[in-house]
Amino acid sequence: GVSFHVFDAPRERGGYFERMAAVNVSGYARVIPFEPLGPSLEAWRPSLARLQSSGGEGFMLREPSAPYCAGRTASLLKFK
DSSP: OOOEEEOOOTTSOSSHHHHHHTOOOOTTEEEOOOOOOOSSHHHHHHHHHHHHHTTOOOEEEEOTTSOOOSSOOTTEEEEO
16 A cells, blocks of 8 residues: 655645644545654653664654745754
């Protein structure tokens, strides 16, 4: 089976939550869920360990109020 995973909505305005609220998926598409990790790096480490033990690489950390930005940006970082 083939499925499409929606990570963001570049054509929508607003922060991440506003953009994702505008996404309407059906059929083979699904939205990747957002999960708050906690207030500090140390709070993230257990979640990262669980993700990596199941084959994941890391988390994408984003500033939820930042508008969409193509390319590299300080408002979206990979934590691995």
